[in-house]
Amino acid sequence: MDISILPPELIRIVISAVIIIAFVFLNAMVLGYAERKLAGYIMRRPGPMEVGPQGILQLMIDGVKLIGKQLIVPKESGHALFRIAPLLAFIPVGLAFVVIPFSDKLQARDLDVGLVFMLAIMSVNVVAVLVAGWSSNNKYSLFGAIRSVAQNVAYEIPMLLSLLSVVLMANTLSLKGIVLAQHPVWYVVCQPLAFIIYFVAGLAETNRAPFDLPEAESELTAGFHTEYSGMSFSLFILAEYTNMFFVCSIAVVLFLGGWSGIPLPFYAYSGGIWFLLKVYALLFVMIWVRWTYPRVRFDQLLNFCWKYLIPFSLVNLMLTAILVKLWPVVF
Amino acid sequence: MNEYFSDLFSGAKSLLVGLSVTIREMFKPVVTVQYPREKLEITPNFRGHTELVKDPETGTHKCISCMMCQKECPSDCIRVKGEKREGVKGLALVSYSLDFTKCSLCGTCVEVCPTAALEYSQEYELAGYSSDEFRFDLLKRLEER
Amino acid sequence: MTPEAAKQDKHTFVLNMGPQHPSTHGVMRVILEMDGEHILEPEPVLGYGHRIQEKMGEARPWPGFMPNTSRMDYLSAMIYNHGYVSLIERMTGIEVPRRAEFIRVITDELNRIQSHLLWLGAFLLDLGAFTPIMYTFDDREQILDILEDVTGSRLTYCYHRVGGVARDIDEKFVERTRAFIARLRSRFKPIYYDLVTSNIIFIKRVKDVVSFTPELARRYGLTGPPLRSTGISYDIRKNEPYSIYPEFDFEVPVGTKGDCLEVYNIRVAEMEQSLRIIEQALDRLPEGPFRNKIPRKVKLPQGDATFSVETARGELTYYLVSDGSDVPYRLKIRVPSFSNLSVLQELCRNMLLSDLVMSLGTLDLVIPEIDR
Numbered sequence: 001m002d003i004s005i006l007p008p009e010l011i012r013i014v015i016s017a018v019i020i021i022a023f024v025f026l027n028a029m030v031l032g033y034a035e036r037k038l039a040g041y042i043m044r045r046p047g048p049m050e051v052g053p054q055g056i057l058q059l060m061i062d063g064v065k066l067i068g069k070q071l072i073v074p075k076e077s078g079h080a081l082f083r084i085a086p087l088l089a090f091i092p093v094g095l096a097f098v099v100i101p102f103s104d105k106l107q108a109r110d111l112d113v114g115l116v117f118m119l120a121i122m123s124v125n126v127v128a129v130l131v132a133g134w135s136s137n138n139k140y141s142l143f144g145a146i147r148s149v150a151q152n153v154a155y156e157i158p159m160l161l162s163l164l165s166v167v168l169m170a171n172t173l174s175l176k177g178i179v180l181a182q183h184p185v186w187y188v189v190c191q192p193l194a195f196i197i198y199f200v201a202g203l204a205e206t207n208r209a210p211f212d213l214p215e216a217e218s219e220l221t222a223g224f225h226t227e228y229s230g231m232s233f234s235l236f237i238l239a240e241y242t243n244m245f246f247v248c249s250i251a252v253v254l255f256l257g258g259w260s261g262i263p264l265p266f267y268a269y270s271g272g273i274w275f276l277l278k279v280y281a282l283l284f285v286m287i288w289v290r291w292t293y294p295r296v297r298f299d300q301l302l303n304f305c306w307k308y309l310i311p312f313s314l315v316n317l318m319l320t321a322i323l324v325k326l327w328p329v330v331f
Numbered sequence: 332m333n334e335y336f337s338d339l340f341s342g343a344k345s346l347l348v349g350l351s352v353t354i355r356e357m358f359k360p361v362v363t364v365q366y367p368r369e370k371l372e373i374t375p376n377f378r379g380h381t382e383l384v385k386d387p388e389t390g391t392h393k394c395i396s397c398m399m400c401q402k403e404c405p406s407d408c409i410r411v412k413g414e415k416r417e418g419v420k421g422l423a424l425v426s427y428s429l430d431f432t433k434c435s436l437c438g439t440c441v442e443v444c445p446t447a448a449l450e451y452s453q454e455y456e457l458a459g460y461s462s463d464e465f466r467f468d469l470l471k472r473l474e475e476r
Numbered sequence: 477m478t479p480e481a482a483k484q485d486k487h488t489f490v491l492n493m494g495p496q497h498p499s500t501h502g503v504m505r506v507i508l509e510m511d512g513e514h515i516l517e518p519e520p521v522l523g524y525g526h527r528i529q530e531k532m533g534e535a536r537p538w539p540g541f542m543p544n545t546s547r548m549d550y551l552s553a554m555i556y557n558h559g560y561v562s563l564i565e566r567m568t569g570i571e572v573p574r575r576a577e578f579i580r581v582i583t584d585e586l587n588r589i590q591s592h593l594l595w596l597g598a599f600l601l602d603l604g605a606f607t608p609i610m611y612t613f614d615d616r617e618q619i620l621d622i623l624e625d626v627t628g629s630r631l632t633y634c635y636h637r638v639g640g641v642a643r644d645i646d647e648k649f650v651e652r653t654r655a656f657i658a659r660l661r662s663r664f665k666p667i668y669y670d671l672v673t674s675n676i677i678f679i680k681r682v683k684d685v686v687s688f689t690p691e692l693a694r695r696y697g698l699t700g701p702p703l704r705s706t707g708i709s710y711d712i713r714k715n716e717p718y719s720i721y722p723e724f725d726f727e728v729p730v731g732t733k734g735d736c737l738e739v740y741n742i743r744v745a746e747m748e749q750s751l752r753i754i755e756q757a758l759d760r761l762p763e764g765p766f767r768n769k770i771p772r773k774v775k776l777p778q779g780d781a782t783f784s785v786e787t788a789r790g791e792l793t794y795y796l797v798s799d800g801s802d803v804p805y806r807l808k809i810r811v812p813s814f815s816n817l818s819v820l821q822e823l824c825r826n827m828l829l830s831d832l833v834m835s836l837g838t839l840d841l842v843i844p845e846i847d848r
Contacts, residue, residue, distance in 0.1 A: 041357045042357045043356075044361055049365055288350065292350055293349060
């Protein structure tokens with residue numbers, strides 16, 4: 001078949017969709033491997049070692065195993081919703097890639113409201129978790145789902161407020177615009193508080209320890225995905241890792257200067273190397289934090305949000321607004 | 332209000348200290364062993380299941396079929412069979428069966444044996460497909476050694 | 477909403493926690509009457525691992541029960557052994573050589589540290605921290621290696637014998653134990669204090685959550701660290717000294733408020749005290765026989781006797797009634813975890829689910845000991 005009869009826009013969409021899905025899987029594999037290996041070294045054990053040199057193929061084998069497993073749908077569950085939930089978690093992760101500026105040229109679409117678009121897409125995940133927990137018809141799953149909703153809704157506020165202070169300074173919502181505005185100084189230097197608040201809220205948004213209450217193993221066995229097995233379980237994991245990637249890439253775009261770094265040849269494209277390096281450095285911190293702290297309790301989680309994060313982010317936003325108004329030239 | 336801020340600062344400090352502990356440990360060498368490929372040496376005093384001692388002088392066991400171990404075993408897992416034979420003092424051992432599925436490894440049989448005919452084996456990798464594999468005949472095992 | 481009103485309103489539901497649940501530490505089941513995440517009524521269900529241990533003790537000559545003693549509380553196996561052999565010695569009047577008493581104390585205390593280390597890791601696991609259990613296991617393995625070298629096994633030792641111990645300790649044992657003492661001491665501050673004890677999340681989780689009171693402790697027969705956290709200094713090693721414990725200089729750590737943080741601190745302090753005892757015992761280790769010859773068949777004189785020892789979890793009492801034969805007529809074992817678990821219902825009313833998991837961890841339950 002001659003593909004030239006197809007509209008070129010369609011071909012472009014198909015190719016980018018394939019690349020995005022491939023990247024999602026690759027990212028999950030790299031992160032899954034890194035998580036297990038780093039957790040191992042932190043605990044003074046080597047982590048996966050059997051499949052491939054240094055166990056590098058472990059995640060591939062795990063994927064094959066998960067695909068090969070039977071999908072068990074509990075008899076008493078809401079069948080349709082139970083099957084839809086993992087897809088609901090997985091589909092939005094492809095969409096958010098559209099606006100991420102990997103480098104100067106490597107961006108699918110530079111939307112004017114790129115930041116809002118991305119945050120909106122990321123919050124769909126909560127719905128998926130709620131549907132999964134609800135339709136499982138399992139009390140532990142329901143607990144996980146309820147916790148997840150309360151936690152995500154609460155932490156969205158400080159997250160947005162801290163991002164807003166950066167937006168005030170950059171005066172744009174386009175992700176590319178924000179990166180370009182960070183010249184010569186990255187925003188992490190002038191907005192350290194916002195960066196910390198965003199990162200903590202990001203940990204909570206992605207349900208990572210110490211805020212992993214929706215899947216608190218020692219309390220809720222596995223939380224919202226207790227009843228899931230095989231591929232539907234791994235779709236949740238894929239979504240979780242990809243969401244981690246998004247949270248960190250927003251942090252890099254807004255605070256760490258996006259793709260800027262020491263110039264390399266073909267900088268318009270190779271800037272992506274710097275971008276990915278920064279993102280994975282932040283992801284390393286996320287993994288490191290997970291294997292260090294105990295889990296917070298639910299009321300403490302919300303208390304921390306309302307008593308510390310929201311007031312601090314509000315003060316930060318106010319100060320930023322005043323400073324931007326007083327010295328518009330500096331910013 | 333004072334407590335509010337002191338909580339924040341001391342808390343943040345403790346969290347950073349915690350992170351420094353894990354990162355320090357991360358760069359220290361691994362302490363575990365990749366078991367089936369590497370094995371640690373086990374102590375010679377290890378108490379595995381029992382074996383009959385091979386007497387270097389006679390090349391056979393030292394059991395006199397006195398039934399002490401069978402009587403003393405709290406788990407009732409030993410069956411000793413002896414018979415009268417020409418030219419042998421006491422009873423000659425015909426079979427010594429140990430039902431390892433019942434044994435609780437207390438070592439009473441080794442301690443009561445008047446001729447020190449029993450010893451602990453060093454074997455710790457015991458796995459099998461049926462319980463019959465763990466009903467040992469120690470006399471046969473001795474002959475195979 | 478008050479618990480009563482919630483019950484009448486039928487807003488409550490029943491949540492079944494266990495017998496297979498990551499934080500019941502064995503096959504125990506807790507039926508929870510809940511209102512949202514608040515527990516109105518926790519009801520522990522026992523007996524999934526019942527093995528008629530007491531009856532087994534009454535069905536065979538007394539030496540035959542020795543291996544069973546290690547299999548009730550597998551984490552205090554050595555101390556359970558010690559209690560049983562001491563009971564028989566008390567009944568029959570068999571003497572124990574001095575060296576054997578020292579060996580018993582050293583191995584008991586190593587066993588206690590091992591149990592507390594495992595608890596520390598498992599407790600943090602209940603709180604959602606994965607890493608500390610690996611560090612505590614690293615230390616614990618050292619103890620198990622030392623004990624394996626002298627006893628031949630790693631968990632169910634069956635090492636103490638009536639009239640002594642099964643095998644003598646040697647220079648290598650002493651050296652390794654000294655090295656272990658130095659190692660563990662050097663790890664308390666940089667690892668456990670910095671990573672766990674000082675951590676703000678940990679403190680906020682465990683501080684002021686439950687309150688053990690002296691009155692509650694008396695009603696339920698609470699023993700061990702939860703009792704000592706209420707301010708009552710009750711440790712069998714001090715209050716009803718056995719073996720050669722009176723000869724050693726050690727303290728019984730006590731708390732004041734009776735919350736989980738204090739129970740935690742007491743257990744950590746106990747590890748340090750145990751190290752002190754071991755150190756003193758190693759310094760003064762006398763030469764001599766490690767086991768007295770005892771007659772082959774020892775009959776238990778008619779009558780009864782009790783013997784209490786302090787396990788890692790609290791007071792363990794053996795009570796034996798004899799009719800004059802070598803088979804005990806009645807053997808009653810009072811285990812600490814059973815009494816400690818019985819407070820759960822009162823302690824955890826109107827508590828969050830996460831706090832119940834934490835309280836279960838604080839009590840340091842060994843389920844086979846409760847079921848026996």
